[in-house]
Amino acid sequence: MPAPDAHLSLPATLIACHECDLLQTEPRLAPGETARCARCGAFLARNPPDSLDRTLALTCTAAVLYVLANIYPLVGLEMQGRQVQVTLASALHILWQDGMAPVAALVGVTTLLFPLLELAMILIVLVPLRLGRVSPRLAPFFRLVRSVKPWGMVEVFLLGMLVSLVKLSHLATVILGTAFWAMAALIVVLTFAARAFDTRLVWQTPVAEPAP
Amino acid sequence: MTRQLTAREAGLLNCHVCGQLSRAGAGHGLVRCPRCRAPLHMRKPASLATTWALTLAAAILYVPANLLPMMTTASLLGSQEDTIMSGVIFLWQSGSWPLAAVVFFASVMVPLLKIIALIYLAASVQRHSRLRLIQRTRLYRMVEFVGRWSMLDIYVITLLVALVQFQGLATIQAGPAAVAFGAVVVLTMFAAMSFDPRLIWDPIAGPAPSDDHRHD
Numbered sequence: 001m002p003a004p005d006a007h008l009s010l011p012a013t014l015i016a017c018h019e020c021d022l023l024q025t026e027p028r029l030a031p032g033e034t035a036r037c038a039r040c041g042a043f044l045a046r047n048p049p050d051s052l053d054r055t056l057a058l059t060c061t062a063a064v065l066y067v068l069a070n071i072y073p074l075v076g077l078e079m080q081g082r083q084v085q086v087t088l089a090s091a092l093h094i095l096w097q098d099g100m101a102p103v104a105a106l107v108g109v110t111t112l113l114f115p116l117l118e119l120a121m122i123l124i125v126l127v128p129l130r131l132g133r134v135s136p137r138l139a140p141f142f143r144l145v146r147s148v149k150p151w152g153m154v155e156v157f158l159l160g161m162l163v164s165l166v167k168l169s170h171l172a173t174v175i176l177g178t179a180f181w182a183m184a185a186l187i188v189v190l191t192f193a194a195r196a197f198d199t200r201l202v203w204q205t206p207v208a209e210p211a212p
Numbered sequence: 213m214t215r216q217l218t219a220r221e222a223g224l225l226n227c228h229v230c231g232q233l234s235r236a237g238a239g240h241g242l243v244r245c246p247r248c249r250a251p252l253h254m255r256k257p258a259s260l261a262t263t264w265a266l267t268l269a270a271a272i273l274y275v276p277a278n279l280l281p282m283m284t285t286a287s288l289l290g291s292q293e294d295t296i297m298s299g300v301i302f303l304w305q306s307g308s309w310p311l312a313a314v315v316f317f318a319s320v321m322v323p324l325l326k327i328i329a330l331i332y333l334a335a336s337v338q339r340h341s342r343l344r345l346i347q348r349t350r351l352y353r354m355v356e357f358v359g360r361w362s363m364l365d366i367y368v369i370t371l372l373v374a375l376v377q378f379q380g381l382a383t384i385q386a387g388p389a390a391v392a393f394g395a396v397v398v399l400t401m402f403a404a405m406s407f408d409p410r411l412i413w414d415p416i417a418g419p420a421p422s423d424d425h426r427h428d
Contacts, residue, residue: 010233016219016226019349020413023217023224039216040349040413077375079382084375091374098373100386106394107370110363139248143229150401153360160367163315166308167299167368168375171382203230203247 017042051198052130058193059122065186072178079172115152121145142202155187220420225252256408266403267330273392281387283369318364326400329355340415352409362397
């Protein structure tokens with residue numbers, strides 16, 4: 001298996017755009033600034049202030065909200081004295097029982113599993129980084145964050161919840177549960193966490209250092 | 213526009229995970245990023261063929277997704293089958309037209325426009341088109357960004373089925389269109405991920421120094 005030449009021979013600031021492949025030098029970014037490709041305008045890098053601490057704080061908050069969003073009921077309905085409440089897991093269970101296993105699996109993966117994986121992987125990568133322990137063994141976890149990220153769709157789920165509640169509001173009284181608000185907060189926190197996360201932090205550490 | 217060098221022309225591989233550049237060796241086989249160990253490719257492997265296959269599969273499934281019933285409502289007044297479109301019409305007639313617009317856009321327009329956009333992108337790359345490079349890159353970005361919102365109807369169905377379980381009064385069951393529609397969303401998302409936007413820009417660049425990296 002041929003190994004590419006040592007990357008140290010290339011200038012560290014030389015980067016290529018992921019969308020149009022143009023070579024360019026990465027500008028030094030002041031805190032809060034964003035770099036875009038000179039040719040196609042693609043996002044290149046951002047320098048969020050105090051990235052590591054803020055991302056960690058927000059991700060921990062998100063983890064707590066994630067737990068709340070999954071143990072409490074999301075929404076409930078009241079109809080002629082009868083009440084139904086569902087958690088995310090029980091909704092999936094009903095759909096699965098209903099013979100819609102592929103749909104239930106898709107919903108479970110995009111709203112339960114992948115957001116959880118993303119949070120866990122970010123913590124696995126960032127906590128050692130914060131403690132000053134850098135290990136190249138963390139790289140696969142971060143790669144997992146990147147491949148899982150597009151499939152976490154909590155915000156779409158929240159909008160879906162709103163649509164279904166409007167549809168049902170003619171039929172019965174709608175009750176918003178604790179998990180509904182936890183999920184709404186989770187989306188806000190996740191958005192800020194993503195904005196605070198400077199992915200270059202993971203790589204700008206010297207990986208050439210052999211592990212002792 | 214002044215002539216600018218791309219990573220491929222310079223014989224450099226750009227790591228899609230960490231952005232590290234490394235020189236492309238002359239050898240074959242799997243090359244890994246020296247910094248993060250991710251597999252490296254000059255272009256996403258079999259990008260065009262994969263995009264075509266997934267987009268066509270999505271286009272085929274788009275038909276049953278829209279024609280078959282998405283859900284069946286059984287109540288005291290009898291049972292009623294709803295397709296995606298009749299669900300939108302119901303929302304519109306019940307007065308929540310902003311929501312009707314959102315659902316129509318997310319469930320009907322977005323998948324359709326996405327399939328058309330992917331076909332256009334793949335076809336223009338195949339013809340080595342040099343036109344509208346920036347617009348096509350923006351189109352690709354939009355396709356990638358907006359795709360996830362088509363999942364909306366799947367989530368609506370999930371909650372309706374789970375909530376409306378009043379035996380004897382009203383129950384809602386998901387219909388076969390839900391499976392087809394879920395497949396359309398997943399397939400178009402994979403199609404967008406397998407498309408390599410750098411292929412749009414390749415016709416205006418020179419040849420790569422090493423010619424053993426296929427890109428289509």
